[in-house]
Amino acid sequence: MLGVQPTVADPAGLVGEPRTARDAARDEEAAAVLAPGAAHRSEDTVERMRAALERTGARTVAESKIAELAATSLRHFATIGAGPGLRREFAALVERTSGVAPGPTGEGA
Secondary structure (H helix, E strand, O other), X not given: OOOOOOOOOOOOOOOOOOOOHHHHHHOHHHHHHXXXXXXXXXXXXXXXXXXXXXXXXXXXXXXXXXXXXXXXXXXXXXXXXXXXXXXXXXXXXXXXXXXXXXXXXXXXX
């Protein structure tokens, strides 16, 4: 894996992290579709973007990073002394926005 390389268009550095630099260099369509400032995003373009994200492995990397950040957020929130109701509300918010369900202890799975 390449290291995460944040940019203005991708501050978390998630879209630009393909499986390998060699794979990304060979995938000219992915480079063109995912480039910052690429042309109008028609339905066809969005579908091509989705396919490029999956083909290059960037989607898997992004989803893993989201799960990691959600779990970290839940663990951190558990340490601030919030009451059970507020912790449940925060955990529900994290689950709705990230898809990461809290574990039995209220931490991310």
